[in-house]
Amino acid sequence: MELGRTVFTRIAQPQCGLCHALEDAGTTGTIGAKLEELRPDANRVAEAVRKGLGAMPAYAGKLTQEQIEAVAFYVSRAAAAN
Ligand code: HEC
Numbered sequence: 001m002e003l004g005r006t007v008f009t010r011i012a013q014p015q016c017g018l019c020h021a022l023e024d025a026g027t028t029g030t031i032g033a034k035l036e037e038l039r040p041d042a043n044r045v046a047e048a049v050r051k052g053l054g055a056m057p058a059y060a061g062k063l064t065q066e067q068i069e070a071v072a073f074y075v076s077r078a079a080a081a082n
Contacts, residue, residue, distance in 0.1 A: 004074020007067045012049075012059060016071070019056065024078035032056055035079040045072035 008016045008025050017027025021034040032055070040048070049068050052058030059068065 001074050001077060003067070004070040004072075005078075007063065007071040008074060011067060012063060012071065014057065016075075022075065022078055024081065035075055039079050040076060042069075042072040042076040045075045 005025060008022065009027065015027075016022075017025055017029050019029040019031035021028050021030065021036070023036060046068055048056060049063070049071060050058060050060040063071070
């Protein structure tokens with residue numbers, strides 16, 4: 001969870017939180033979905049992060065496989081917890 005949160009708030013560039021609200025991470029972006037409302041599972045997060053979606057950039061090549069898996073796990077857990 002810790003690595004995933006760090007990827008979400010710091011490592012990923014541009015940062016996920018610029019576009020997505022996620023209470024656990026303290027972010028309030030409104031360009032993308034509010035993740036607590038979407039409640040994506042980890043596979044859906046990983047797909048979106050690797051390939052991008054609409055206005056969302058692809059992070060394959062920017063993040064390692066481990067970082068993508070960590071952020072996917074983190075987002076799915078943190079979003080479902082609310
Ligand atoms: C430049 C803005 C932007 C950034 C940065 C961004 N996203 Fe997105 N994201 C979007 C938009 C726009 C969509 C598609 C529309 C929507 O779902 O709101 C989206 C969709 C998603 C989805 C839903 C995918 C689906 O199948 O519907 C997830 C999950 C997601 N983003 C997670 C992330 C994560 C994790 C990061 C950081 C690694 C990130 N986003 C960075 C804008 C962004």
